[in-house]
Amino acid sequence: MLTVSRRWFLGAAGAGWLTPVGELLARQAERSREPARSVILLWLAGGPSQLETFDPHPGSAIAGGTRAIETAAKGVRLAEGFERLADRMGSVSLLRSMVSKEGDHERGTYMMKTGYRPDPSLVHASIGAVCCHELPAVGTDIPRHVSILAGQWPSRGGYLGAEYDAFQVDDPRGKLPDVSSPVDALRERARVQDLEVVERAFAKGRRSIARATLHGETLSRARLMMSSEQLRAFDVSREPAGVVDEYGDTPFGRGCLAARRLIEVGVRCVEVTLSGWDSHVNNHEIHRKLVKQLDPAFAALLRDLERRELLDRTVVLCGGEFGRTPKINPLGGRDHWPTGFSVALAGGRLRGGLALGETDPAGLKDPARPIPAQDVHATIFKALGLDPLKENFAPVTGRPVKLSEGTPIRELLA
């Protein structure tokens, strides 16, 4: 039991190290049933096969020998290899009838990350960018939208502006790029002081232009970030060894662990990418290897969030740009399949243990109860206490854009 004294609280706040405050907020949220405050996106880049992950059809011709396992959720089975996630299925729901019109990697990624089809007149905002735009920013010195192991098309701010783009980092084991000055503090200070001289010369006769560039402010915020203790949230080596092992000591596992640490200091959305699912050849072998990384990381993340009372405040979405064909091609691979693929959704007080939608075990018919990508977005926004129909306005054209044009999935909203 944590006792909170005034001195303890001020000490924590004074250090600027917000983990305990995050915990405090979590407890409060528990009491007042506040909506979720963060999103973690486990992005499976390349398009994972639904049959080897969240929608197995064991014993059928399309399974190609993939078996299924029972899970903590009665009647909901996962493909073999997800033994740890199986234990946590009580808090996870599977959407097995995802449909989209985009069978190309780039366009499919756009569709799933923004909830909109690519449109030449407007770049839409990814889910994390919308979260950062709509939810208040309090006490966070570091970027509130982060992409770990960013793939080819990391989440973008789109029409909301490049300042909502995800901040990209690599394996959290390595050094964080560009956040420490290449010179000592003395030189660094002199450099920044000298900059004033150059800025003064530019602003002469251009006062309003110089102000409108926001250059100085962006620079100060970048420097604030460089000195922020919140940067430690990226550093997973501060976790006990057992915790790192629980996530699986892989780049993706460390990414998931860093995601949890970042959520704790107030980051709104963390995207962690696991690439390599584009299994046109040797589908089963590729999936076996990747599931070995995904299963422990996903399961440990859910367990860890729950243990820290953060799961209700955090929506976790796991999926890729599309699924893969029921038919196995002559090279033992599966090809792109945007009609009837799966994503997993957990946390944020969304109901767990369900499997919605159903695909044809023969792989011929369209799925029953098709769920378009935008419905997943609308559901997540609902869980965050946002109105999906709220409109923002695109710059220049002033075109109104809804947060999502989808319908929230009723079964998931308790």
Place this chain on the structure above:
Amino acid sequence: MRWRDLIFLTVMIGGGLALVRGAVRIPAATTTPQRATSGSAVADSQAAAIRVAVEGLDRAFRQQWAEQGIRPAPPADDLTVMRRLSLALTGAIPSLEEIRRFESRPAGSRLDAWLDDLMADRRTSDFLAERFARAFVGTEDGPFLVFRRRRFASWLSDAILANRPYDAIVRDLVADRGLWTDHPATNFVSVTFNPDTGRPDPERLAARVSRALLGVRIDCAQCHDHPFQPWKQADFRGLAAYFGGAYSGLRGIRDGESAYKPLDRKTKAEAEVAPRVPFRPELVPEAGTPRERLAAWIVDPSNPNLARATANRVWAILLGRPLVDPVDDLPVNVELPPALERLAADFSGHGYDLHRLIRVIAGSEVFRLDSTDPPAGKDPNAAPDDESWAAFPAVRLRPEQVAGALFQAASLPTIGPQSHWFVRLATYTGRNDFVRRYGDTGEDEFHAAGGTIPQRLLLMNGDIVREKTGRGLFSASQRVAELAPDDRAAVEVAYLIVLTRRPTPEESAHFAGRLAGTAGDDRKDRLTDLFWTLVNSTEFSWNH
């Protein structure tokens, strides 16, 4: 077996060399500056004709300013305009070498001479080709095998360097047949290849034609009619139907029977749609394939849209903002700015001469005004009007321009086609890496908003910046430290290299003070610091 190893190695090395050659283009023979011919009578009469067009454009603006009671900003100094020209046309800042040559020329004509040099420079055609390619085929990787973006961009670059008439380029884009490799223009069609139908996508093509060539957004009516939009769904489908017969096969893009049968919105039945242009149908010729007829209609000088759209886009490439914003949404049935009408008429009236269009805009008074705060009009209390163009607009540089500027600022000689192939390869990969980290703006060409924190971090602390401003063997800062005769000269040269201007007396005194009495490594560090400071200034990241 050793001979097999040998063959393998040969193939690997050969392949590697071919890749390098592909990545770093060997300069074509055509890059010899045209200045050799500038004394000829033809060039002189051309220059005189351009001067007349420039004067007409200037008069249009002056009249507008007089009506609005605006006193325009004073003219910018020559070096500032030189920097603008280099950034707009080559995507980089001028090198010290170029600045020295520029300043050795007579003051009255050095800007025109610099423009001449740039128009004959491979860097210019490469950069412009990339800007146009974004409008023509986007930035997506596109479909595998049937789309060759690099081939397309280098074809466009060759055409721009040779000043091929723009209408001929457009005809090829819309109507060319053959393989995407030896008829690179067909990539305009093949980029829309849809694997589900196994054919190019007529609707995506119609959207491209509408925006990139006609400068209107007919594709907004793709799904249904909009109450306040002039375009109807029938306009969009009629345009798409011109591409209904475009197929792709082993022999490339070819024409056949139309297979474009969009679904009716209400009945969901397949509809037969005949090719139909959205306006001026009398300009469509009788003869030719549907694509050829559409191309002929687009480039007909009596159809004003291509010239307007292109003049607006080239204006935006040069000044950072289009005359009519957004660049691909020209209003219909509303009077366009007189400057745009004038430029468009000049462009289509002179054989769609892209070089001439660039020269007219770059020679205009507006292009050479100072970038002060926008001057106020008659009513001094009203907010100053950005649209009056009474001052040069300050616009954030595109990521490629920041990369180009950074790499050039680290080198005393010009980085261009004449550089050693190793320098070009390193620059090519380095710039791409930088743009990736800095954040590519994609197809969003002219809406640069404020900078981001990761961009500031990259320019303050990034490895590339550390290498470029730091202790490298040929790094500009280190050579300045070694070669400049005194402190003030070192400061001045650093300013010229990074900001293409001389320091103000205050700046000169301040930074000379930082260098005073230093020598050896200490002095080199101070110069590294100075370069760092200049690279991190607002001025470096903005066109002004």
